[in-house]
Amino acid sequence: xxxxxxxxxxxxxxxxxxxxxxxxxxxxxxPLATTERGxxxxxxxxxxxxxxxxxxxxxxGLAKVVESYVKKxxxxxxxxxxxxxxxxxxxxNKRYTTEVIVExxxxxxxxxxxxxxxxxAANTGTSAAPQNQQPVSSPPQQSPTQYSNNDSNEGSxxxxxxxx
Amino acid sequence: xxxxxxxxxxxxxxxxxxxxxxxxxxxxxxPLATTERGxxxxxxxxxxxxxxxxxxxxxxGLAKVVESYVKKxxxxxxxxxxxxxxxxxxxxNKRYTTEVIVExxxxxxxxxxxxxxxxxAANTGTSAAPQNQQPVSSPPQQSPTQYSNNDSNEGSxxxxxxxx
Amino acid sequence: xxxxxxxxxxxxxxxxxxxxxxxxxxxxxxPLATTERGxxxxxxxxxxxxxxxxxxxxxxGLAKVVESYVKKxxxxxxxxxxxxxxxxxxxxNKRYTTEVIVExxxxxxxxxxxxxxxxxAANTGTSAAPQNQQPVSSPPQQSPTQYSNNDSNEGSxxxxxxxx
Amino acid sequence: xxxxxxxxxxxxxxxxxxxxxxxxxxxxxxPLATTERGxxxxxxxxxxxxxxxxxxxxxxGLAKVVESYVKKxxxxxxxxxxxxxxxxxxxxNKRYTTEVIVExxxxxxxxxxxxxxxxxAANTGTSAAPQNQQPVSSPPQQSPTQYSNNDSNEGSxxxxxxxx
DNA sequence: TTTT
DNA sequence: TTTT
Numbered sequence: 001x002x003x004x005x006x007x008x009x010x011x012x013x014x015x016x017x018x019x020x021x022x023x024x025x026x027x028x029x030x031p032l033a034t035t036e037r038g039x040x041x042x043x044x045x046x047x048x049x050x051x052x053x054x055x056x057x058x059x060x061g062l063a064k065v066v067e068s069y070v071k072k073x074x075x076x077x078x079x080x081x082x083x084x085x086x087x088x089x090x091x092x093n094k095r096y097t098t099e100v101i102v103e104x105x106x107x108x109x110x111x112x113x114x115x116x117x118x119x120x121a122a123n124t125g126t127s128a129a130p131q132n133q134q135p136v137s138s139p140p141q142q143s144p145t146q147y148s149n150n151d152s153n154e155g156s157x158x159x160x161x162x163x164x
Numbered sequence: 165x166x167x168x169x170x171x172x173x174x175x176x177x178x179x180x181x182x183x184x185x186x187x188x189x190x191x192x193x194x195p196l197a198t199t200e201r202g203x204x205x206x207x208x209x210x211x212x213x214x215x216x217x218x219x220x221x222x223x224x225g226l227a228k229v230v231e232s233y234v235k236k237x238x239x240x241x242x243x244x245x246x247x248x249x250x251x252x253x254x255x256x257n258k259r260y261t262t263e264v265i266v267e268x269x270x271x272x273x274x275x276x277x278x279x280x281x282x283x284x285a286a287n288t289g290t291s292a293a294p295q296n297q298q299p300v301s302s303p304p305q306q307s308p309t310q311y312s313n314n315d316s317n318e319g320s321x322x323x324x325x326x327x328x
Numbered sequence: 329x330x331x332x333x334x335x336x337x338x339x340x341x342x343x344x345x346x347x348x349x350x351x352x353x354x355x356x357x358x359p360l361a362t363t364e365r366g367x368x369x370x371x372x373x374x375x376x377x378x379x380x381x382x383x384x385x386x387x388x389g390l391a392k393v394v395e396s397y398v399k400k401x402x403x404x405x406x407x408x409x410x411x412x413x414x415x416x417x418x419x420x421n422k423r424y425t426t427e428v429i430v431e432x433x434x435x436x437x438x439x440x441x442x443x444x445x446x447x448x449a450a451n452t453g454t455s456a457a458p459q460n461q462q463p464v465s466s467p468p469q470q471s472p473t474q475y476s477n478n479d480s481n482e483g484s485x486x487x488x489x490x491x492x
Numbered sequence: 493x494x495x496x497x498x499x500x501x502x503x504x505x506x507x508x509x510x511x512x513x514x515x516x517x518x519x520x521x522x523p524l525a526t527t528e529r530g531x532x533x534x535x536x537x538x539x540x541x542x543x544x545x546x547x548x549x550x551x552x553g554l555a556k557v558v559e560s561y562v563k564k565x566x567x568x569x570x571x572x573x574x575x576x577x578x579x580x581x582x583x584x585n586k587r588y589t590t591e592v593i594v595e596x597x598x599x600x601x602x603x604x605x606x607x608x609x610x611x612x613a614a615n616t617g618t619s620a621a622p623q624n625q626q627p628v629s630s631p632p633q634q635s636p637t638q639y640s641n642n643d644s645n646e647g648s649x650x651x652x653x654x655x656x
Numbered sequence: 657t658t659t660t
Numbered sequence: 661t662t663t664t
Binding site: 001007008009010033052054081083091093 | 165166168169170171172173174197198199200216217218241245246247248253255257259260261262
């Protein structure tokens with residue numbers, strides 16, 4: 001009945017904060033920046049570049065990957081869903097925060113950018129690609145840059161356990 | 165350098181509010197609900213269904229389409245980007261609101277669901293479909309269910325003109 | 329290191345064919361049509377509407393959902409990945425077929441469009457929606473319109489068991 | 493009425509071939525590899541890593557960007573749509589080829605990976621990010637790594653002019 | 657082969 | 661505030 005999907009490619013704004021809860025459950029929180037290029041409208045107006053900051057929350061096993069490999073400046077591809085939480089501020093006002101609950105995460109860039117990597121060169125394959133057809137290839141190995149949360153119980157429910 | 169993309173399928177929570185500005189520029193604002201099904205975790209915990217509400221903002225020509233065809237209850241597919249705006253509340257606190265700036269919108273459901281439609285019958289093409297291959301077809305016309313904002317100056321810049 | 333994602337909203341071209349294998353493993357295959365509207369280029373050229381046909385393959389539990397609820401004409405949202413298979417034709421030429429392996433599927437449209445539905449009424453929640461903010465809602469039950477394959481062993485491996 | 497969307501992150505398999513047509517219209521064609529990690533099923537079966545090759549076609553201004561900046565090994569994010577073309581082979585059989593018509597393309601990786609770049613460091617921002625809120629930032633510079641085709645007459649129509 |  |  002519904003789809004709630006976010007796809008971001010951007011740079012991590014600061015080192016993730018990772019917190020652990022009962023049952024070894026973890027969350028990593030960090031900001032991710034996406035930047036839209038500036039441009040000139042048809043009417044000649046100059047629109048400057050604009051950076052958007054997204055609050056990411058990464059649960060479970062993925063949080064540990066984040067703890068080990070993601071830091072300020074890292075370029076990431078993430079897939080997730082939107083979640084808005086509410087809380088009461090010191091003045092008794094209802095406040096809202098929108099986060100992206102990350103469900104899939106990829107570290108981008110060449111091997112040499114990922115300290116975690118073995119430094120091996122980027123895969124390009126060597127299979128012949130006859131006349132614009134799709135060869136079915138079989139390649140080498142890969143370093144730890146792809147991760148996914150499919151527990152389906154990530155992110156939401158236990159959030160109520162959290163000291164937000 | 166960046167990707168900031170949101171894809172939602174959900175139901176409109178109330179009739180859109182459309183506002184017009186100088187130069188016939190328009191915005192439509194309305195809430196869209198997405199609902200995640202409840203489930204039972206592997207440890208037997210019951211997780212209830214959860215509805216997420218998204219604030220949508222639709223600019224330009226798309227806003228007029230929204231004005232004409234979208235209303236409370238309409239099922240929509242939308243594609244857009246995240247935008248967080250800040251403002252100062254009555255207590256002088258900085259407040260943040262996250263919206264989805266809609267760039268592409270599709271009305272879902274059968275014709276009979278869209279009051280706008282003429283209820284006209286359908287179908288075309290008679291090409292054979294041999295062994296799981298993809299024939300290339302060639303068809304007729306279409307009614308108003310697909311719309312896209314590619315002005316590239318939608319949504320952001322003139323936001324500063326707005327009485328938010 | 330990689331993302332391979334397809335998102336389609338379209339109509340089912342014919343009733344799915346479902347095949348069962350050992351261990352009660354199932355696949356459903358069917359074509360899905362997406363249609364791009366025709367338009368007129370800036371130079372005045374008329375570009376007609378164009379329909380694209382996609383070969384979908386749905387594995388596992390999702391295949392059974394397809395068997396029960398999806399038929400010719402059904403409007404679907406699907407998420408999946410691209411897969412190109414090769415085979416040798418009668419003339420000894422290598423042939424390629426590209427399919428979309430479905431990982432998530434949603435039936436679109438109102439209840440009345442889904443014969444599977446119980447036609448039951450709806451709605452919940454009474455939370456106020458102050459000034460464009462996102463309330464957090466709390467809900468009931470759901471009918472069979474959302475399904476997902478997260479076995480992670482869907483689609484690919486056992487394909488080798490198949491009589492393609 | 494329809495959505496036909498592909499999102500890929502992968503590595504370019506060989507240097508793009510760029511062809512020019514009348515009116516300075518260009519296409520770039522090249523293969524992109526995406527790789528799924530291998531895994532072990534719950535029943536203990538070892539599923540090896542698998543690489544999928546996608547045929548990309550990039551039209552118009554984007555093709556020139558590709559010509560200048562994309563080469564074998566480049567890591568790309570692309571967004572596009574599926575297109576299946578048919579042709580008759582030497583034995584008189586109808587053959588089908590599925591391509592991804594690219595509509596948006598991003599070069600990934602650090603500046604230093606993009607020969608086009610000025611070698612400047614990756615942006616991370618320095619704005620404070622109070623209590624998990626979304627600061628509205630104001631950013632630095634950007635190099636030529638984001639490009640989009642929104643002519644809406646890209647890719648399809650003039651394809652008929654082509655010597656495929 | 658769908659749907660508009 | 662939607663929808664199932």
